[in-house]
Amino acid sequence: xxxxxxxxxxxxxxxxxxxxxxxxxxxxxxxxxxxxxxxxxxxxxxxxxxxxxxxxxxxxxxxxxxxxxxxxxxxxxxxxxxxxxxxxxxxxxxxxxxxxxxxxxxxxxxxxxxxxxxxxxxxxxxxxxxxxxxxxxxxxxxxxxxxxxxxxxxxxxxxxxxxxxxxxxxxxxxxxxxxxxxxxxxxxxxxxxxxxxxxxxxxxxxxxxxxxxxxxxxxxxxxxxxxxxxxxxxxxxxxxxxxxxxxxxxxxxxxxxxxxxxxxxxxxxxxxxxxxxxxxxxxxxxxxxxxxxxxxxxxxxxxxxxxxxxxxxxxxxxxxxxxxxxxxxxxxxxxxxxxxxxxxxxxxxxxxxxxxxxxxxxxxxxxxxxxxxxxxxxxxxxxxxxxxxxxxxxxxxxxxxxxxxxxxxxxxxxxxxxxxxxx
Numbered sequence: 035x036x037x038x039x040x041x042x043x044x045x046x047x048x049x050x051x052x053x054x055x056x057x058x059x060x061x062x063x064x065x066x067x068x069x070x071x072x073x074x075x076x077x078x079x080x081x082x083x084x085x086x087x088x089x090x091x092x093x094x095x096x097x098x099x100x101x102x103x104x105x106x107x108x109x110x111x112x113x114x115x116x117x118x119x120x121x122x123x124x125x126x127x128x129x130x131x132x133x134x135x136x137x138x139x140x141x142x143x144x145x146x147x148x149x150x151x152x153x154x155x156x157x158x159x160x161x162x163x164x165x166x167x168x169x170x171x172x173x174x175x176x177x178x179x180x181x182x183x184x185x186x187x188x189x190x191x192x193x194x195x196x197x198x199x200x201x202x203x204x205x206x207x208x209x210x211x212x213x214x215x216x217x218x219x220x221x222x223x224x225x226x227x228x229x230x231x232x233x234x235x236x237x238x239x240x241x242x243x244x245x246x247x248x249x250x251x252x253x254x255x256x257x258x259x260x261x262x263x264x265x266x267x268x269x270x271x272x273x274x275x276x277x278x279x280x281x282x283x284x285x286x287x288x289x290x291x292x293x294x295x296x297x298x299x300x301x302x303x304x305x306x307x308x309x310x311x312x313x314x315x316x317x318x319x320x321x322x323x324x325x326x327x328x329x330x331x332x333x334x335x336x337x338x339x340x341x342x343x344x345x346x347x348x349x350x351x352x353x354x355x356x357x358x359x360x361x362x363x364x365x366x367x368x369x370x371x372x373x374x375x376x377x378x379x380x381x382x383x384x385x386x387x388x389x390x391x392x393x394x395x396x397x398x399x400x401x402x403x404x405x406x407x408x409x410x411x412x413x414x415x416x417x418x419x420x421x422x423x424x425x426x427x428x429x430x431x432x433x434x435x436x437x438x439x440x441x442x443x444x445x446x447x448x449x450x451x452x453x454x455x456x457x
Contacts, residue, residue, distance in 0.1 A: 082411075082454045083447035090455065091442035092407055093391040097435045100387040103378045104324075105424035108314035108332065108359065110373040112305035116280050118287070121273050123297040124148030126289045133287040137278040137304065144289050144301070145275045152274075155267050162267070166260045169253050176246050176253075183239045190235050194228035201225040282306040285371070310369045311361070312341060312377060315354035319422075323381050330359050332377040334366045341377070381421075388429035392422065393441030398448045401427065405453055407438040412453040 124146035131143050204221035207213045278284075287302030295301060312332065316324055330341040341359040348355055359377070395404060401419035405412035417432030433439065440453065447453055 081450065082452045083450040084454045084456060085447065086456050089442075090440050091393055092438050093393065093441040095429060095433045095435055095437040095439065096389045098386070098389055099384045100389060100421065100426065100428050101384055101423055102382040102421060103380050103423050104316060104320055106314040106316065106330075106357075106377040106379055108312035108375050108377040110310050110369050110371055110375065111313045111358075112282075112307065112371060113309035113311050113360070114306040115285075115303045116282070116306065117300050118143065118276065118279065118284075118302045118304060119298050119300050120146055120276055120295055121297065122146065122148055122151050122270060123295055123299070124151065124274065126291055126293045126295070129289055129291065131284060131287075133284055133302070135284050136282070137284055138281045139278055141278040143276045143278060143284070143287075146295065148274070152271070155271055159264060159267050162260045162263045166257055166264075169257050169260070173250065173253050176249055179242065180246060183235070183242055187232070187235050187239060190228060190232045194225075194232050197221070197224040197228045276301060278304055280304055280306055305371065309361075310365050310371070311344065312359045312375060314357055314359075314377065316357055316379070318350045318353050318355060320381070321348060321350065321355055324355075324357060324379070328380060330377050330379040332375045334375060335368065337366065339366055343379070387420075388433060388435060389426040390419075390429050390433065390439060391426060391441055392424075394443035395439075395441050396427070398444035404433070405440040405444065406433070407440060407455065410455050410457070412440055412455060414451055 125148070126144055127147040128145040129143075130145075131137060131141065137143070201221045201224070204213055204218050208215070208218040282304040285303045285305050286300070289295075289301060312330075324343065324346055326343050326346055328343045330343065332339055332341065340362040342362055343357055344360045345358040346355070347357070357379070359379075390404075396419075401417070403414050403416045406415045415432055418430040420428035420430045422428065
């Protein structure tokens with residue numbers, strides 16, 4: 035019996051366990067931990083931020099006229115300014131006037147020294163003078179040759195007249211048989227010889243005159259060029275003393291003895307006192323919307339003045355580009371360079387729109403969403419913002435008239451979905 039029971043026990047199949055109880059407990063614990071972490075993270079994303087009402091700015095969405103303007107802090111500048119520069123670089127040797135001085139055209143401002151340039155000018159002067167002297171000698175030689183040829187003509191003509199008289203006398207004598215044939219032939223030959231010689235000399239003079247005329251023209255042209263070169267050198271030397279190109283008031287002018295300036299580098303400006311214009315930086319946000327011919331207004335001494343955009347300078351520096359505006363009609367009396375005037379630049383006509391007051395929320399969201407307040411709680415809502423002016427944003431989508439929006443900074447709670455507002 036015992037043996038049979040043992041054999042049955044040996045024949046029974048023993049099943050192997052895949053995981054022990056301890057392992058199962060550890061896996062279950064890990065899964066539970068991960069679930070708790072995920073749940074906690076989800077709750078952290080959706081948790082509510084508590085904020086005091088007095089630390090928030092809440093604005094109501096309105097419907098009204100959107101004034102498409104930009105508010106600028108424009109500076110008064112002269113209507114025309116002329117840059118003062120030196121055609122030749124060098125160092126300041128002498129200063130004659132000070133910044134802010136009123137000058138007339140031609141007033142000496144300063145003198146620049148440049149020894150290398152002066153040596154070059156002196157060498158050029160010497161070479162040009164030598165060439166002019168050589169050209170003058172060539173002209174004198176041509177004139178001397180002309181005098182010689184003229185003298186030759188006179189001699190031949192005089193000999194021809196003598197030969198003609200002798201020929202006429204001998205002709206009469208030969209007809210009367212007073213002189214021989216041989217004597218008559220000599221008179222005839224002399225007459226014909228001097229006639230021929232005069233033709234040759236005159237032909238030579240004609241050719242010489244043509245050649246002389248051409249050479250004199252070339253000499254005159256060359257001498258003119260040399261004299262122009264000398265005049266340019268003289269002006270360059272004279273330009274070492276910088277003079278006022280126009281009459282006006284000297285500005286942006288701060289030379290000191292020994293200071294170096296490059297060729298054509300600005301030394302200062304002269305403001306022509308014939309009127310003023312306004313100049314202002316504009317946020318690069320508007321660079322595609324500001325154009326010449328647009329209108330603007332400013333106030334000065336209690337009066338409103340109209341302006342027109344005369345120039346747009348599209349280069350962006352420090353987030354701004356520059357515009358210039360001129361007054362329609364006479365500029366206000368009492369304007370001074372450097373005064374600041376608050377100016378409204380009109381970009382387009384007014385239009386009816388939903389309006390939301392400007393605020394620091396835009397820096398946090400880029401205008402893509404806002405916190406909308408309802409029953410003491412604010413929740414995120416996507417919006418679409420169009421234009422902006424100095425007071426409002428134009429709301430295109432996402433909000434309705436009467437909605438209340440947190441417009442102050444979201445930096446403290448922009449990662450939350452909801453803000454609970456404590457009264």
